[in-house]
Amino acid sequence: MDKIGHNDSSNEKLHMEHAEAEQMLDDIAFYRTLIVNVIFIGKEGSEDWVLVDCGVKHYSKRIMEAAEKRFGTNKPKAIILTHGHFDHVGSAKQLAEEWKIPIYIHPMEMDYVTGKRDYPGGDPTVGGGLFSLLSPFFPTHQADLSKYIHPLPTDGSIPFLEDWKMIHTPGHTPGHISLFREKDRALIAGDAFITVKQESSTAVFIQHQHIHGPPAYFTHNWEDAEASVKELASLQPSVVITGHGLPMEGELLNKQLHDLAENFKELAVPKHNRKIH
Structure with a gap:
């Protein structure tokens, strides 16, 4: 992969110099693109790795730089999208074009x-x-990924990830998915729940860690969202990386996740939606 050229801004160069994934497990690492995480599944130097989510627009070069530092010149086998919101698919088209790889998403x-x-x-x-105040200005129409996109299998399997299964976790979007690995109970939850209060810019920037429901400003089916959180809590994950926020693990993770599942209406659903809920 070519390095940033001399015509790029100094600000872009600065970001590129720090484009490095942070390891969570020996075969899971994440890189934060402004406000959202992209996730690398595969051991360092592996030829068989997969990218989960693609962050916001204009981050493709930085994601590729982080990938090169972890995997060398090895390209991913595929991109898996937890859902299609702008902050998860923003750089997907550029990455698929550069790497010449398929993208997978839930049929819905x-x-x-x-x-x-x-x-x-x-x-x-x-x-x-x-x-929340800015959310009406967030993009709702995404780039057309028709050239690269494929539906995920309906049997719960995930291409190129034999040890992982797809869990349909709707609510935040109709076809939102999470990824779960039974052998070590590792969970990639997307925005089914998150570990930062995403509505608050202060919480996002200081990364105050606590489990919250899905980003409220973009969640429109709270009954499905609650059912999805309850299903994920029942898995008793040992470690989780969500679309927003820092990874969590162990007793703290399960305590807060079960609290959210048991008190979802009070903790996650906006007050003016509770009667409808």
Whole structure:
């Protein structure tokens, strides 16, 4: 992969110099792209690795730089998307074009990433934070990924990830998925739940760690969201990496996740949605 050229801004060069994934397990690492995590599944130097989610737009070079530091010149076998929101698919098209690899997403998300449907707009009345207020301006129409996108198998298997299974966890979006590995109970939860209060810019920037429901400004089916959290809590994950926030593990993870599952309406659902819920 070519390094950043001399015509790039000094700011871009600075970001590239620090584009390095942080290891969570020996075969799972993550890299934060502004406000959202992208996840590398594969041991350092592996020829068989997969990228989960692609962050926001204009981060493809930085993601590739982080990938090169971890895997050398080895390209990923595929990109798996937990869902199609702008902050998870923003750099997907550029990465798929550069690496010449397929992208996979749940069949119920296909229309949103092929130009057929738009997601509902953000709700500025939830959460009380800056990101909530800005959410109506977040993109709801995504780049057309038709050239690269494929539906994930309906049997729960995930291409190129034999040890992992797909769990359909709707609510945040209709076809949202999580990834789970039974042998060590590792969980990649996307935005089914997260470990930072995403509505608050202060919490996001200081990365205050605590389990929360899905980002409220982009969640439109709270009954499904609750059922998804309950299902994930029942798995008793040993470690989790979510779409937003830092990884969590052990007793603290399970205590907070079970608290969220048992008290979802009070802890996650915006007040003006609770009667509907």
